[in-house]
Amino acid sequence: MTPQRPNVGDPSQTSRLSPDWIVGFVDGEGCFHVGISKHDDLRLGYQVLPELTVVQHERDIDLLHELRSTMNCGVVRRNHEDRFCWRVRDLKNLTDIIIPFFERHPLKSKKAIVFLKFRQVVAMMQKGQHLTDEGFAEIRSIAASMNRMQQKDSRESPLRNESSGIQ
Amino acid sequence: MTPQRPNVGDPSQTSRLSPDWIVGFVDGEGCFHVGISKHDDLRLGYQVLPELTVVQHERDIDLLHELRSTMNCGVVRRNHEDRFCWRVRDLKNLTDIIIPFFERHPLKSKKAIVFLKFRQVVAMMQKGQHLTDEGFAEIRSIAASMNRMQQKDSRESPLRNESSGIQ
Numbered sequence: 001m002t003p004q005r006p007n008v009g010d011p012s013q014t015s016r017l018s019p020d021w022i023v024g025f026v027d028g029e030g031c032f033h034v035g036i037s038k039h040d041d042l043r044l045g046y047q048v049l050p051e052l053t054v055v056q057h058e059r060d061i062d063l064l065h066e067l068r069s070t071m072n073c074g075v076v077r078r079n080h081e082d083r084f085c086w087r088v089r090d091l092k093n094l095t096d097i098i099i100p101f102f103e104r105h106p107l108k109s110k111k112a113i114v115f116l117k118f119r120q121v122v123a124m125m126q127k128g129q130h131l132t133d134e135g136f137a138e139i140r141s142i143a144a145s146m147n148r149m150q151q152k153d154s155r156e157s158p159l160r161n162e163s164s165g166i167q
Numbered sequence: 168m169t170p171q172r173p174n175v176g177d178p179s180q181t182s183r184l185s186p187d188w189i190v191g192f193v194d195g196e197g198c199f200h201v202g203i204s205k206h207d208d209l210r211l212g213y214q215v216l217p218e219l220t221v222v223q224h225e226r227d228i229d230l231l232h233e234l235r236s237t238m239n240c241g242v243v244r245r246n247h248e249d250r251f252c253w254r255v256r257d258l259k260n261l262t263d264i265i266i267p268f269f270e271r272h273p274l275k276s277k278k279a280i281v282f283l284k285f286r287q288v289v290a291m292m293q294k295g296q297h298l299t300d301e302g303f304a305e306i307r308s309i310a311a312s313m314n315r316m317q318q319k320d321s322r323e324s325p326l327r328n329e330s331s332g333i334q
Binding site for chain 1: 184185186187191193194196226227230233276277
């Protein structure tokens with residue numbers, strides 16, 4: 001793990017997107033998700049896949065690219081039909097950029113609770129605990145509680161992909 | 168119309184919600200809508216009803232109340248089932264608070280275009296143009312174009328109420 005740079009992920013002065021705007025937008029549209037995908041090559045038969053996604057109609061794809069470049073991580077991809085998403089899956093980017101950003105700039109909605117669970121899963125993965133039976137079971141339980149919290153409100157979440165394998 | 172106070176609608180120092188956060192949240196979750204409701208008592212048989220709404224799951228009702236108190240206008244009401252909304256309909260509040268706020272703090276998404284149309288309708292209503300056949304026809308056309316822009320993306324918009332009368 002690299003040392004945390006103090007302003008990683010904070011918008012540069014040239015960005016239109018301020019940290020507060022990003023927090024408001026993610027409070028509204030963001031989804032912190034931990035996917036559990038079947039993956040026969042792995043010892044436990046499953047892969048744990050934490051990700052932050054923000055889905056928008058394609059008319060706002062520029063905004064997703066702006067989010068990507070402001071936060072300096074993730075990718076912009078088609079989600080489904082006319083929806084695109086900005087998605088951060090890389091564990092190092094989640095650890096070094098996304099999580100410190102939302103620690104410095106806390107979410108205001110109840111999504112803040114989901115974020116804490118997400119952070120816990122990422123921390124466990126960094127310690128390799130997802131590779132043990134006990135750790136995996138705990139992550140699975142945390143993921144299920146996160147999904148329950150977001151499910152009622154996640155009209156655009158990628159929950160449907162839980163067992164669809166790696167994309 | 169009262170003179171515009173420079174900081175009306177800007178969060179006080181005690182609010183958790185900054186202008187940028189509010190813009191980000193409204194970029195994500197807000198809906199600028201112009202409803203056209205049947206209303207037999209009125210000369211043209213219709214009422215024009217511009218409104219800003221932000222819908223959230225009931226778990227975040229506190230956040231809606233915080234939006235309401237920060238912006239110092241609107242009401243928090245049940246939207247449907249387990250959804251609540253912060254809603255601003257009062258023409259004076261739209262004119263004196265909401266529109267100046269989003270002029271000072273522009274939306275970043277394509278919702279900015281919908282906001283311009285919304286502002287145009289509110290300005291026409293202030294001049295009483297919605298009471299003339301010609302003005303009403305123009306407003307109806309603007310409203311339809313706004314709704315088309317938001318429809319694909321408005322999983323939570325109140326569009327379904329267009330002809331459901333005044334609530």
